[in-house]
Amino acid sequence: MNNHNLYAALRAAFPVDFDATAVETVGGAHGGLRYSWRDLDRASAMLANLLGSLALPAGSRIAVQVEKSVEALMLYLAVLRAGHVFLPLNTAYQSGEIEYFVGNAEPAVVVCSPANFGWVSKIAFKAGTRHVFTLGEDRSGSLLDRAAHHSDVHTPVQSRADDLGVIIYTSGTTGRSKGAMLSHGNMLSNAQVLRAYWGWKPDDVLIHALPIFHVHGLFVAIHGALINGSPMLWLNKFEPRAVVELLPRATVFMGVPTLYTRLLAEPDLTKQQAAHMRLFVSGSAPLLIETFDEWQARTGHTILERYGMSETVMITSNPYAPDARHGAQGERRGGTVGFPLPGNELRVVDDANRPVPVGEIGAIQVRGPNVFKGYWRMPEKTAEEFTADGFFKTGDVGRVDERGYVSIVGRSKDLIISGGYNVYPAEIESCINEMPGVAESAVVGVPHPDFGEVGVAVLTVRPGAVVDPEQVLAALKARLANFKIPKRCVVVPELPRNTMGKVQKNLLRNDYAGLFKAA
Ligand code: MLC
Ligand code: AMP
Numbered sequence: 384m385n386n387h388n389l390y391a392a393l394r395a396a397f398p399v400d401f402d403a404t405a406v407e408t409v410g411g412a413h414g415g416l417r418y419s420w421r422d423l424d425r426a427s428a429m430l431a432n433l434l435g436s437l438a439l440p441a442g443s444r445i446a447v448q449v450e451k452s453v454e455a456l457m458l459y460l461a462v463l464r465a466g467h468v469f470l471p472l473n474t475a476y477q478s479g480e481i482e483y484f485v486g487n488a489e490p491a492v493v494v495c496s497p498a499n500f501g502w503v504s505k506i507a508f509k510a511g512t513r514h515v516f517t518l519g520e521d522r523s524g525s526l527l528d529r530a531a532h533h534s535d536v537h538t539p540v541q542s543r544a545d546d547l548g549v550i551i552y553t554s555g556t557t558g559r560s561k562g563a564m565l566s567h568g569n570m571l572s573n574a575q576v577l578r579a580y581w582g583w584k585p586d587d588v589l590i591h592a593l594p595i596f597h598v599h600g601l602f603v604a605i606h607g608a609l610i611n612g613s614p615m616l617w618l619n620k621f622e623p624r625a626v627v628e629l630l631p632r633a634t635v636f637m638g639v640p641t642l643y644t645r646l647l648a649e650p651d652l653t654k655q656q657a658a659h660m661r662l663f664v665s666g667s668a669p670l671l672i673e674t675f676d677e678w679q680a681r682t683g684h685t686i687l688e689r690y691g692m693s694e695t696v697m698i699t700s701n702p703y704a705p706d707a708r709h710g711a712q713g714e715r716r717g718g719t720v721g722f723p724l725p726g727n728e729l730r731v732v733d734d735a736n737r738p739v740p741v742g743e744i745g746a747i748q749v750r751g752p753n754v755f756k757g758y759w760r761m762p763e764k765t766a767e768e769f770t771a772d773g774f775f776k777t778g779d780v781g782r783v784d785e786r787g788y789v790s791i792v793g794r795s796k797d798l799i800i801s802g803g804y805n806v807y808p809a810e811i812e813s814c815i816n817e818m819p820g821v822a823e824s825a826v827v828g829v830p831h832p833d834f835g836e837v838g839v840a841v842l843t844v845r846p847g848a849v850v851d852p853e854q855v856l857a858a859l860k861a862r863l864a865n866f867k868i869p870k871r872c873v874v875v876p877e878l879p880r881n882t883m884g885k886v887q888k889n890l891l892r893n894d895y896a897g898l899f900k901a902a
Contacts, residue, residue: 386542387542387568388466389463389542389548390539392571393609396611397420397424397609401421402420403419403420405423406418406423411622413521418453426457426461426535427461428461428536429534430461431461431537432533433526433529434462434465434492437491437514439492441466442467444467445458445462445491446493446494446512447472448472448476448499449496450474450496450519455595456595456605458494458518458526459471464537464539465537466546468550469550470551470552471595471597474594474596475864480863481506482510483559485512486510487559487759487760488562491513493507494516494518495515495517496517497517497518503515544568545566546566547565550563553694561758562759562760564757568752569696569752570602572751572752572753573697573724574607574610576697577724578611580725581664585611587613588633588634588635589604589613589614589615589633590633590636591604591617591637593642599691602696603691608635613635616632616633621645626646627656631658635663636660637663637666638663639802640667640668640669640803641668641802643670647677652682654681654682663682664686664687665689666697667800667803668803672717672718675717685714686717687703687715688700688719688721689720693755694775697724697753698720698777699721699722700724701788718790719788719789719790720781726752729747729783731746733746742782742784743782744781746776746777746780747791748776749774749777750774779791779793779796799828799838801836801838802833802835806828806867808825808888811824811826811863818858821842821848822842823878825840825891826869828892829899830896838867838870839872839873839895840855840869840873841875841878841891842872842874843875850874870899871898
């Protein structure tokens with residue numbers, strides 16, 4: 384039987400010249416380093432052997448909350464090749480959030496930044512984790528020290544396509560976050576499809592400027608480059624000027640819409656500067672048509688917008704070029720997310736789960752080899768999110784036009800997407816509602832020129848109480864990841880309600896829609 388281990392498949396695509404550069408770091412204090420394909424393979428082997436020496440049961444969770452670095456990428460590859468389950472955690476998460484993830488996932492190993500060892504290890508040991516290592520952005524910490532004693536030769540474990548490779552936590556409309564379980568087969572099938580669909584070429588070079596704890600930076604970008612044996616120009620943090628400077632050396636860039644709007648603010652972004660580029664990909668949040676048009680005018684390139692989510696990896700994409708399937712009509716169309724990717728079935732249904740006529744709006748459901756295995760230890764929640772015939776309910780609302788292009792027009796889930804990060808109002812509202820003097824609250828998303836959408840918290844106070852909005856925001860900051868903090872908090876006499884007594888968030892969204900227009 385073939386080995387379906389994702390690392391084995393990526394490794395097979397590494398170029399023959401093993402000493403060629405695989406990753407070059409750029410910018411900041413950690414720029415100017417080169418890592419060869421041999422380095423990626425050897426270092427991930429040492430890390431995999433370190434994990435092997437811990438005698439963990441197969442499929443153990445390895446939770447990782449570290450700053451972006453090439454070594455963090457090597458750790459990801461090591462977890463895959465060792466047959467364990469990688470659990471990436473956003474560095475913005477605070478202790479309460481980490482406590483939940485660690486308690487829920489029960490990782491055998493936790494890796495954190497050296498600066499956070501004190502509080503993270505306390506949480507981990509309390510949850511029964513036996514091993515806590517540290518990894519700094521500057522290659523400091525116990526993880527690499529310990530790995531240095533292990534062999535740099537390692538055979539990837541034999542994995543089935545269905546074996547879990549990664550758990551990614553996604554927030555929920557109600558209740559706590561759910562761990563989306565992705566198998567080696569989910570990720571590999573998507574990587575192979577995208578490689579062909581986006582026409583990856585032998586001499587491609589990717590600018591990697593996204594965080595590596597979510598699907599976009601970890602899967603779409605990293606798998607994309609590795610499965611094509613393409614080098615990456617690697618930025619630990621997104622720096623618009625550095626990206627513009629790199630364009631003449633690269634061919635592919637991937638970003639959330641905020642990255643594109645920030646790049647457009649760079650005066651040096653010109654057609655000439657972008658002439659060497661082949662492909663700009665956008666996703667994770669809606670790309671405004673203004674950004675799409677402005678990018679075309681400034682650089683001469685048409686951004687390729689695609690659509691996906693943690694539970695499904697990539698679902699749809701605008702075409703790279705007119706192809707046999709879509710003929711001459713296969714151009715990239717702004718305001719759409721393109722066609723279902725090959726192998727992926729997508730349908731738009733009404734409330735009774737019946738497909739709607741072409742062009743009409745409904746709920747988007749998908750089925751395919753990329754769709755996840757379910758939510759970690761939540762069988763009921765998993766069952767709720769799938770239809771009887773195996774389609775996953777994305778929670779996105781959209782339509783498919785007569786040419787087959789999919790557009791996302793809204794969401795049935797109460798979700799704010801801010802700078803490409805998902806923010807669930809329910810989580811913030813429950814924190815605010817616990818604060819002294821607060822009667823109730825509603826958090827809504829409003830347009831924002833930089834982040835696309837940001838949260839605004841609207842609250843009412845108990846009789847006789849006084850609540851300072853600034854203090855509400857400060858208290859939230861101490862508890863939640865920074866990107867979840869509403870950008871404004873307002874106190875009102877009452878929240879608008881419909882006849883059923885439900886808060887009318889649409890009215891609040893209208894009321895505050897202009898709040899950041901002039902920003
Ligand atoms: C930072 N802040 C944010 C924010 N990022 N607020 C709202 N939304 C965000 N995304 C806060 C900071 O804490 C700070 O608050 C203030 O806003 C200004 O921060 P900044 O310095 O401008 O932020 P920066 O560090 O530059 O980060 C912005 C960013 C980053 C856009 C580079 O958010 C980012 O990398 N986003 C990409 C997210 C991503 O990869 N998504 C993919 C998910 S996968 P204060 O109070 O400290 O001043 C997915 C599936 C799919 O969705 O389809 O791909
Ligand atoms: P996440 O759960 O973080 O993976 O986010 C997935 C969600 O991001 C999807 O369900 C969509 O709502 C949204 N999303 C991803 N790509 C796009 C896109 N191109 N346009 C609009 N929304 C998108």
